[in-house]
Amino acid sequence: MTPPRDLPPTGVLERGLLLLSLFTQQTPVLQLKDLSAASGLDKATILRALKTLVAWGYLEKRPDGSYSPGPANLRMAAIYRQTSNFVRRIEGAIVSISDAIGQTTSFFVRSNGERVCLARDNVHRDFRYFIEVGATVPLADGGAAARLLLAYTDPDSPAHAKIRSEARYISRGERNRHLASVAVPVFEGDGTFLGTLTITGMAADLDDETLLRFSRIAADELARVGLSVAASR
Amino acid sequence: MTPPRDLPPTGVLERGLLLLSLFTQQTPVLQLKDLSAASGLDKATILRALKTLVAWGYLEKRPDGSYSPGPANLRMAAIYRQTSNFVRRIEGAIVSISDAIGQTTSFFVRSNGERVCLARDNVHRDFRYFIEVGATVPLADGGAAARLLLAYTDPDSPAHAKIRSEARYISRGERNRHLASVAVPVFEGDGTFLGTLTITGMAADLDDETLLRFSRIAADELARVGLSVAASR
DNA sequence: CCTCTTGTTTCATTAAATGAAATGTGGTTC
DNA sequence: GAACCACATTTCATTTAATGAAACAAGAGG
Numbered sequence: 001m002t003p004p005r006d007l008p009p010t011g012v013l014e015r016g017l018l019l020l021s022l023f024t025q026q027t028p029v030l031q032l033k034d035l036s037a038a039s040g041l042d043k044a045t046i047l048r049a050l051k052t053l054v055a056w057g058y059l060e061k062r063p064d065g066s067y068s069p070g071p072a073n074l075r076m077a078a079i080y081r082q083t084s085n086f087v088r089r090i091e092g093a094i095v096s097i098s099d100a101i102g103q104t105t106s107f108f109v110r111s112n113g114e115r116v117c118l119a120r121d122n123v124h125r126d127f128r129y130f131i132e133v134g135a136t137v138p139l140a141d142g143g144a145a146a147r148l149l150l151a152y153t154d155p156d157s158p159a160h161a162k163i164r165s166e167a168r169y170i171s172r173g174e175r176n177r178h179l180a181s182v183a184v185p186v187f188e189g190d191g192t193f194l195g196t197l198t199i200t201g202m203a204a205d206l207d208d209e210t211l212l213r214f215s216r217i218a219a220d221e222l223a224r225v226g227l228s229v230a231a232s233r
Numbered sequence: 234m235t236p237p238r239d240l241p242p243t244g245v246l247e248r249g250l251l252l253l254s255l256f257t258q259q260t261p262v263l264q265l266k267d268l269s270a271a272s273g274l275d276k277a278t279i280l281r282a283l284k285t286l287v288a289w290g291y292l293e294k295r296p297d298g299s300y301s302p303g304p305a306n307l308r309m310a311a312i313y314r315q316t317s318n319f320v321r322r323i324e325g326a327i328v329s330i331s332d333a334i335g336q337t338t339s340f341f342v343r344s345n346g347e348r349v350c351l352a353r354d355n356v357h358r359d360f361r362y363f364i365e366v367g368a369t370v371p372l373a374d375g376g377a378a379a380r381l382l383l384a385y386t387d388p389d390s391p392a393h394a395k396i397r398s399e400a401r402y403i404s405r406g407e408r409n410r411h412l413a414s415v416a417v418p419v420f421e422g423d424g425t426f427l428g429t430l431t432i433t434g435m436a437a438d439l440d441d442e443t444l445l446r447f448s449r450i451a452a453d454e455l456a457r458v459g460l461s462v463a464a465s466r
Numbered sequence: 467c468c469t470c471t472t473g474t475t476t477c478a479t480t481a482a483a484t485g486a487a488a489t490g491t492g493g494t495t496c
Numbered sequence: 497g498a499a500c501c502a503c504a505t506t507t508c509a510t511t512t513a514a515t516g517a518a519a520c521a522a523g524a525g526g
Contacts, residue, residue: 245482245483274485275484275485275486276485277484277485277486278483278484278485281483281484
């Protein structure tokens with residue numbers, strides 16, 4: 001999940017994956033022109049890659065000639081869920097946490113300059129803050145989760161040291177004026193950083209005091225499944 | 234979704250995608266040795282591909298050195314779901330159908346010698362027959378859905394002509410001794426083949442008469458969302 | 467009918483992928 | 497603990513496959 005170079009990628013496979021990465025929830029349908037502009041690659045090069053990507057079902061060509069992700073991704077995602085045992089542990093913790101605090105709880109990892117939602121509670125489907133599993137948000141868009149992910153995966157992120165020392169981050173109205181959230185880092189038992197668990201709710205209901213309390217509850221529940229909010233044992 | 238060649242693929246991108254295709258629900262974790270044996274590619278070649286696949290999050294390297302699908306697939310799957318409007322239409326039809334008949338209804342497409350479940354009803358979660366969205370089964374394993382998919386995507390499949398002319402297939406105890414199911418083809422309004430809708434239940438409850446009736450109900454509901462069980466208008 | 471935009475094919479040039487062999491690493495056996 | 501084995505990883509001269517500029521096709525719109 002190390003972010004790849006940012007300017008001109010080389011190597012056919014890497015270029016193919018770069019093309020996939022251009023499809024986002026904001027722009028899920030792209031045509032050759034767009035892909036060329038966004039990637040800086042030659043149209044002929046892209047066309048070749050698209051052909052095989054489509055043949056294998058990772059993209060599909062729409063009637064109007066544009067491209068969008070294909071069903072092969074569904075297949076791979078299902079295997080990922082099945083395999084990733086820590087996703088399953090996280091899911092358990094999330095259920096306990098959202099039961100205990102009555103707010104939306106979700107877990108994000110960093111992947112390629114974005115945060116991917118790996119799990120969320122499916123109880124508190126608040127229409128004001130509803131995020132699907134697999135949904136992605138650019139890290140640059142900010143928010144508690146993004147800042148924490150940056151602090152733990154990017155040595156020269158803003159407030160790097162401060163966030164790390166506190167091992168949490170509270171944001172108010174950063175991405176949505178009415179929301180507040182607290183994010184805590186999640187570490188594997190052996191100290192490797194996994195991602196961030198975020199609790200979100202209406203800002204009016206949640207003062208800093210409450211959010212801090214929630215983060216402590218989260219830490220307790222994570223500990224129950226062998227996960228930790230601190231790198232060192 | 235055209236199945237790629239069957240013997241030795243060339244081209245780096247295609248080789249990378251081949252590697253991904255080796256991960257299945259039956260074998261979700263593979264090591265270099267396995268990938269080499271299964272693909273026939275040189276270990277050095279594979280290792281290079283794995284490195285970039287891991288860097289972009291499509292695979293992840295486990296502590297013991299083996300590989301499994303990574304979170305980037307979740308991201309792509311989420312976009313696919315959002316985009317694929319026909320999946321949404323199918324979902325609508327599935328709800329209506331399973332409401333009407335009280336049995337498990339699911340929709341499969343062919344992808345690379347396997348059938349992928351794109352949608353299923355989430356009402357009749359019968360423990361005897363429960364398939365997740367994204368789940369895959371090798372086409373060679375048989376079953377009503379597999380036979381129908383083969384008949385419509387593989388010109389030299391067994392009983393090709395017969396199945397096509399009937400536009401349905403009933404199976405009894407083929408994959409599970411106690412189950413019976415009927416599969417019907419699904420076509421886009423313009424006549425392009427999409428996949429197969431399958432109704433499954435306990436064999437004891439479902440005689441051929443009933444299954445045929447179900448398939449007619451399915452055809453009606455599909456028609457309501459602009460889909461068809463026959464290629465020609 | 468002409469023009470602009472986007473997609474597709476071609477082909478000589480060049481760079482990137484290849485894979486056999488050598489080396490590294492961890493685990494198992496005696 | 498030495499010798500062995502299985503598997504992972506790196507190296508590097510060779511060769512193959514990717515590249516992209518340009519030419520061509522296909523619409524869309526005026």
